[in-house]
Structure formats: C-alpha cells, structure tokens
Amino acid sequence: MIISSDTPTRLTLIHRPVALLAALMAAAGLLVFLAGYNVHLGNSGRALLILLLILALLGPCLWFGMERVQVSFDATAGTCTIDIRRLTGSTVETLPLADIAKAMVQTHKGQSDSNDAHRVALVLGENRTENRRPLTTGYSTGPGAARAVDRINDWLKAQRGSARA
Known part of the structure; x- marks a missing residue:
C-alpha cells in the first residue's frame, strides 16, 4: 500500500498491484x-x-491483479472508509475510528527459502484473530506493508493525543 495523502486530519492509502x-x-x-x-x-x-x-x-x-483498495482515515468525520473495487464489483465499508485499536502486519510464510509476504490489517478492538480486518486480499513482498502500518499507527496515535488535549 502506498500513502497518497497524509495530513493531520486525513490519511489515505491506495493499493493497486500494477506490477502484478x-x-x-x-x-x-x-x-x-x-x-x-x-x-x-x-x-x-x-x-x-x-x-x-x-x-x-x-x-x-x-x-x-485488478483489485484496487483505497483506505481513508478521516479525523473530521471520525471514520475509516475502505473502498474496494474488483472485477466483480465494488464494496465500501465505513468503520468508526474509535473501533480501530491499531494496524498490524499479517505475514504469510514462504516455503523454505522463499520470501515471506505481507499485508496490512486493522485490529478492531482486542487483538484477537477474529478482530483483524485485512485491507487487501493478497500479500506482497517488501517493506510496503510495514511502512503503511507504521504510518497508520502514528496517525492514529496523533489523533488520539489531539482528542485528549
């Protein structure tokens, strides 16, 4: 996932597997x-x-290959919108920011010497398997998922810090 917009009130990430x-x-x-x-x-x-x-x-x-995911965290509205477009149609899911505990990296272990693959997931409430909401269907190699998770968690932390002040 790449960060397409990053402001104090809005964070938008996009997943378009162009190379795939x-x-x-x-x-x-x-x-x-x-x-x-x-x-x-x-x-x-x-x-x-x-x-x-x-x-x-x-x-x-x-x-x-044709999946396109846009995730928008909006502090003003207090929501996280997940917009998924595939060949079979589109879905839009809106979650309250207050329900999102954090973002995490989900890892799929490769066979023996192959690279592990990763994807971004949101933890909704307690950090249990059933509370994890992956943002993409597939996994990809490289540091992109870890960078996205770090940025989402930093942004959420900043929002929660500003809400207390």
Missing part, C-alpha cells in the same frame, strides 16, 4: 504466443492444453 498485473499480462501473452507457435508446428493438442491453462489461470489472476 503487468507480470500477469506478460505471462498470458507468452502463453498465447506458445499456443500459437504450437498450432503453427501442428501440435494442436499441446496448443489446446496451453489455452486451457490460460483460461484456468486467467480468472484468479485478474481477480488479484
């Missing part, structure tokens, strides 16, 4: 090329298998 979408499009293009090449060579069975593979992978790839 580009990689998925490149892989699909390569598979289409391989299918066409196999047709050219007369290997229609192999070409059909490659096209079936494309169809099987296309749905989940587009689901994750």
Whole structure:
C-alpha cells in the first residue's frame, strides 16, 4: 500500500498491484504466443492444453491483479472508509475510528527459502484473530506493508493525543 495523502486530519492509502498485473499480462501473452507457435508446428493438442491453462489461470489472476483498495482515515468525520473495487464489483465499508485499536502486519510464510509476504490489517478492538480486518486480499513482498502500518499507527496515535488535549 502506498500513502497518497497524509495530513493531520486525513490519511489515505491506495493499493493497486500494477506490477502484478503487468507480470500477469506478460505471462498470458507468452502463453498465447506458445499456443500459437504450437498450432503453427501442428501440435494442436499441446496448443489446446496451453489455452486451457490460460483460461484456468486467467480468472484468479485478474481477480488479484485488478483489485484496487483505497483506505481513508478521516479525523473530521471520525471514520475509516475502505473502498474496494474488483472485477466483480465494488464494496465500501465505513468503520468508526474509535473501533480501530491499531494496524498490524499479517505475514504469510514462504516455503523454505522463499520470501515471506505481507499485508496490512486493522485490529478492531482486542487483538484477537477474529478482530483483524485485512485491507487487501493478497500479500506482497517488501517493506510496503510495514511502512503503511507504521504510518497508520502514528496517525492514529496523533489523533488520539489531539482528542485528549
């Protein structure tokens, strides 16, 4: 997630997996090329298998690749709005800022030597599994989730400090 707006009264983060979408499009293009090449060579069975593979992978790839999430913390309204847009439609969820205890990093362990993947989640109330609200469907590698969590927690802390003063 990247921070698109950061003011004392509003913090907005956006998740658009552009690199993932580009990689998925490149892989699909390569598979289409391989299918066409196999047709050219007369290997229609192999070409059909490659096209079936494309169809099987296309749905989940587009689901994750086309997801757009915008999270806006608004101190003036006292709300956190989570706007999710996918191929299947849009959803908007509004949470009271007072219900958000903190943000945290959720980690998916990679197999053996592979990198771990992370995503941002909000803790609503007590820090128990059922109270964690992930902001994205997928996980990604790199420090982006940790940076977003740090900024959200700092912003929430500043809001709670100014509310007491």
